[in-house]
Amino acid sequence: MPFKDPIKKKEYERKYYEINKERMKQRAKNWREKNLEKVRQFHREYNRKNKDKLHNYLHNYYLRVKNTEKYKKQTEKSNKSPMHKVYHLHWRERLRFEILSHYSNGTMRCACPPCGESIIEFLELDHINNDGAKQKREGLKSTRLWTWIKKNNFPEGYQVLCANCNRGKYINRGICPHQLLRDKS
Ligand SMILES: [Zn+2]
Ligand SMILES: [Zn+2]
16 A cells, blocks of 8 residues: 555554554564574674674773773683673673664664664664553563563564664654655655
8 A cells, every 4th residue: 555645654554563463473473483593594694794893892892891890890800801801791782782783684774764873882772663662661671672582583573773763763753854854855
């Protein structure tokens, strides 16, 4: 069904999703279960492509934390290399990277077309159908949400947006202002 008006289109998609939610979720789940090896293969592929990016990201993280008391305390007894420590101490950052990598198809960019922000620190996970509030109520946010996603083999329904587009989408009821600007021109 073609829609000129992006708001109407979104509305239609949301309604469709509401009605068919369980069926769609079940179908995606079945697919993932049948294709577990494929899903894993995707990950290996993303991770390989983004190895340097991950390294840079963790290194920046290390530069930020290396002089903090907490970091010094955690590492004083270890004589491993700094990168080794970073890798093990910052499993949360690695998890975050993995999740962002998956949901951006390995691009590590904001999914809003005119934006495409690529600074990883700006990127967030967005609930495509704006049901984030519900998951938050159920206690699924930040690290818990990421662990849940990984444990559940990366379910559908998420995308990567930068903090700006995420905020804009929230204020603008589901559509980033960038998109409205684009549709006008
Ligand atoms: Zn953006
Ligand atoms: Zn945007």
